[in-house]
Amino acid sequence: QVQLVQSGAEVKKPGASVKVSCKASGYTFTSYGISWVRQAPGQGLEWMGWISAYNGNTNYAQKLQGRVTMTTDTSTSTAYMELRSLRSDDTAVYYCAREPVLVAAAPFDYWGQGTLVTVSS
Amino acid sequence: SYVLTQPPSVSVAPGKTARITCGGNNIGSKSVHWYQQKPGQAPVLVIYYDSDRPSGIPERFSGSNSGNTATLTISRVEAGDEADYYCQVWDSSSEVFGTGTKVTVL
Numbered sequence: 001q002v003q004l005v006q007s008g009a010e011v012k013k014p015g016a017s018v019k020v021s022c023k024a025s026g027y028t029f030t031s032y033g034i035s036w037v038r039q040a041p042g043q044g045l046e047w048m049g050w051i052s053a054y055n056g057n058t059n060y061a062q063k064l065q066g067r068v069t070m071t072t073d074t075s076t077s078t079a080y081m082e083l084r085s086l087r088s089d090d091t092a093v094y095y096c097a098r099e100p101v102l103v104a105a106a107p108f109d110y111w112g113q114g115t116l117v118t119v120s121s
Numbered sequence: 122s123y124v125l126t127q128p129p130s131v132s133v134a135p136g137k138t139a140r141i142t143c144g145g146n147n148i149g150s151k152s153v154h155w156y157q158q159k160p161g162q163a164p165v166l167v168i169y170y171d172s173d174r175p176s177g178i179p180e181r182f183s184g185s186n187s188g189n190t191a192t193l194t195i196s197r198v199e200a201g202d203e204a205d206y207y208c209q210v211w212d213s214s215s216e217v218f219g220t221g222t223k224v225t226v227l
């Protein structure tokens with residue numbers, strides 16, 4: 001069965017960086033992309049960006065351009081999201097989600113369990 | 122940027138029908154997906170491409186999309202349907218989520 005298992009909770013100070021992992025299993029990793037979505041406490045869902053596990057192409061939300069980097073390791077079927085220069089308003093649960101590559105406007109059919117990132121001095 | 126507007130809350134009695142709207146400029150020309158999120162859990166896809174249901178999602182969940190409004194309909198509502206619901210579209214190289222609707226079962 002398809003599973004996306006994310007790394008554990010993180011506590012970071014303002015200005016630091018965080019790197020969250022998302023290990024995929026149960027499907028052919030390179031046939032899909034991974035999007036990252038975050039949710040601040042009590043708030044809605046915010047898309048952060050997408051990476052193709054097929055060729056590494058990325059597409060980042062304009063709001064996060066320059067602060068976020070998404071990568072994949074096809075040898076371990078793992079996707080990573082690094083966010084730099086953390087601020088208090090980056091405190092959120094971060095989710096990875098699977099979507100097909102080469103399919104227009106595809107849905108996120110499987111999600112990771114979420115990783116809480118807390119930014120606090 | 123593209124904006125999707127949902128009512129903050131919808132209340133419905135058990136066994137009745139809940140309708141959750143998602144408003145956007147000419148949204149009928151886009152593909153709409155819907156997610157259910159229960160407290161402390163990750164979102165779950167309940168409707169994709171306007172009206173298709175993933176396997177395992179009850180037939181009570183249905184969707185439609187036309188003009189400036191997409192609608193998620195939950196028939197014969199059960200207590201277990203109480204959750205937040207989000208619509209989502211792809212627009213101008215970005216994924217956009219709706220503001221979210223909390224469904225309360227009375």
